[in-house]
Amino acid sequence: MQTKKVTMKDIAQELDVSIVTVSKALADKEGVGDELREQIKEKARELGYVFKKSQVNSTTSMRVGVIIAERYVGDNSFYLNIYQKLLYELARKGMMGILEVVRDNDERQGKLPSLISLDSVEQIIVLGETYRTFLESLEKTGKSIILFDFENEDFDFDAVVGDNVNGGYLMTRYLFKQGYEDIGFVGNFRSTRSILDRFLGYRKYLIMKEIPYKEENLVLDRDDDGRIIDIVLPDKLPQAFFCNCDSVAHKCIDLLKERGLRVPEDIAVVGYDDYDMQSGSDYKITTYRVNIHEMINQCINIIVQRSENPDYRHGTTVSYGRLIERETGSKKK
Structure with a gap:
């Protein structure tokens, strides 16, 4: 035994x-x-405690692996942008961040990335939701794992997330206060937990105001595995759209303009994240700013605590953002 x-x-x-x-x-x-x-x-x-080679608690020269699923990587990727900021903050603490993008087939099969199989890192950050099979493989390594921007209650991993339910609620409330009651949601809540939570916040506000939920007002932007698909807007449009992220809000506005509609004069559109992927765009999107800086600091704090105490567990940390009002969700005329 x-x-x-x-x-x-x-x-x-x-x-x-x-x-x-x-x-x-x-x-x-x-x-x-x-x-x-x-x-x-x-x-x-x-x-019978097994002493480490060095019980000196220091993060100096610690190598931290950062894992991103292939489907999240592209031009102006939200998670690659976070990685760059994370890398900077790790360096300030004397740590080295090592990135590895996991191919879709490897992720599905639970194949470990090279930085783990080669034992190249002491701790690991997973940026963005990943498949259960992959999490199971990570768990078996015994490595210190931190989930960033998602959580999974089936695993004993620490996680750092945004206040997605609260943010979804506040964005829907904002539109209601601007005079809109027929509000659509753009996003597939089956694809990621962050989108699910934003959708739940949206539904929560509708329930609070006794506004009927309309299935036809749910517009998909990706498949159940999180891969981006073409957005197809309904023939009969709601008064406003709450989009699960800013890039989707940009796409919706483009599609509405193709129909000859003006935003917000004819229909309002709001986003989420406050991450502008369309740097050359003239759209000034009303959105919910995710507190990425605080999330990164919380993540690094967990890394430091674990370097001093390998048995340290923090659970899930929620960082609260704030609504940023610009032009696309202005009052109904």
């Missing part, structure tokens, strides 16, 4: 002290008395 691995938590429970105290004692850090330090080390040896 395989013996259960002894953790810092086990040592802490035996001596009725905190895990942080155990971590400091084993790393010979300040903040722990000499007598207690020796008691902790003795108890660790007694329980």
